[in-house]
Amino acid sequence: MHQLPDWVLKYKTKGIYVKKTKSGYALYRGHSERVAGKSYPVFRCDEYLGIVTEQDGLVPSRPPVKAGIRVLRYGFCQVAEASCKVLRRNPQRLGLDAELLFAKAVLGFEGRESQGGYEGSWLSILFPGLDLERSLDEREEQFLPNLRRQVGSKLEDSFGDEGEELLSLCSDLYAVHVNGLWHLSGLSDRLRHLASKHSIPLEPGGGMYGV
Numbered sequence: 001m002h003q004l005p006d007w008v009l010k011y012k013t014k015g016i017y018v019k020k021t022k023s024g025y026a027l028y029r030g031h032s033e034r035v036a037g038k039s040y041p042v043f044r045c046d047e048y049l050g051i052v053t054e055q056d057g058l059v060p061s062r063p064p065v066k067a068g069i070r071v072l073r074y075g076f077c078q079v080a081e082a083s084c085k086v087l088r089r090n091p092q093r094l095g096l097d098a099e100l101l102f103a104k105a106v107l108g109f110e111g112r113e114s115q116g117g118y119e120g121s122w123l124s125i126l127f128p129g130l131d132l133e134r135s136l137d138e139r140e141e142q143f144l145p146n147l148r149r150q151v152g153s154k155l156e157d158s159f160g161d162e163g164e165e166l167l168s169l170c171s172d173l174y175a176v177h178v179n180g181l182w183h184l185s186g187l188s189d190r191l192r193h194l195a196s197k198h199s200i201p202l203e204p205g206g207g208m209y210g211v
Contacts, residue, residue, distance in 0.1 A: 007054050017043065024053035066179050073110075074184065075173025075191070075202070077122035079166065080106045082200045083158040084151050091147070096140055099127040104144060105151040107132070122175055159198050166194045175204055 004018060008025045012018055019026045027049040032041035050060040084106070091098035103123050107113040110121075115132045118124055136144065159166050169191040176183045182204040195202045 005054070007057070008052050011052055011058055016049070017045075018052075021051065024051040024059075026051055027058065063179060068177070070177040071120075071185075072122050072125065072175045072177075073112075073120055073171075074122045074175035074204075075170030075186070076110055076167065077106070077126070078173075078195075078202055079170050079200055080109075080151070080155060081126065082198075084154045087147060087150050087154070091143060094139070094143070096143060100130050100132070100134075101140060101144055101147055102151075103127055103130055104132065105147045108148055109152055109155060125175075159194075162194055162198075166191075166198065166200075169194065173202070 004012065004025070008018060011027055015029055015031065017028045017030050019028070028045045029047040029049060030043055030045045032043055034041055048061050050058050052058050084102070087105075088098040088102050091101050103118055104113055106123065107117050107121065110117070112118075112121070113132070118130060118132045124130070155167065156163060169188060172186045173191065174185045176185050184202065184204070187202065192202075194200075
């Protein structure tokens with residue numbers, strides 16, 4: 001291969017291969033392997049990274065969107081989990097289905113207490129396999145109204161004067177699963193600031209966004 005220009009060489013690290021094209025230099029992540037019947041290693045492409053040009057640098061590839069997109073209400077669930085998860089301890093101690101009761105209380109505050117509401121919420125990721133339509137036993141029926149009041153009080157009182165704004169902004173924050181990864185849609189700078197201020201993890205996986 002002829003000598004690569006400096007603006008291409010800076011992208012050519014270990015495991016990265018370059019191919020000259022009409023529009024620039026194509027970058028690939030790949031490896032070499034031995035193939036029966038050939039006396040030399042054969043290049044195998046693991047991933048196409050994009051095109052490098054002198055003017056634009058690396059222009060990443062844009063893979064096609066695969067089937068299986070999933071969109072879940074995310075922000076409100078994260079606020080509820082951060083401020084109210086301690087409320088699951090008592091029903092757990094009493095031997096009740098704490099996850100189901102908690103999901104009912106949170107979804108009820110949100111106005112979406114149904115199986116469909118659960119399946120469209122990040123609660124379905126935190127607590128998979130819940131059946132919101134199953135009949136509660138007598139002890140669960142007696143416990144749920146008190147848990148509803150506790151969840152409501154926590155959500156309304158935990159964040160001071162900024163609580164109403166925080167809940168409103170979070171209601172527009174969604175988690176979108178596309179091409180095998182979760183992404184956030186609707187994360188404004190103001191919500192980012194409030195979430196950090198009140199120690200609410202918004203990044204899928206539990207990470208914190210900085211101010």
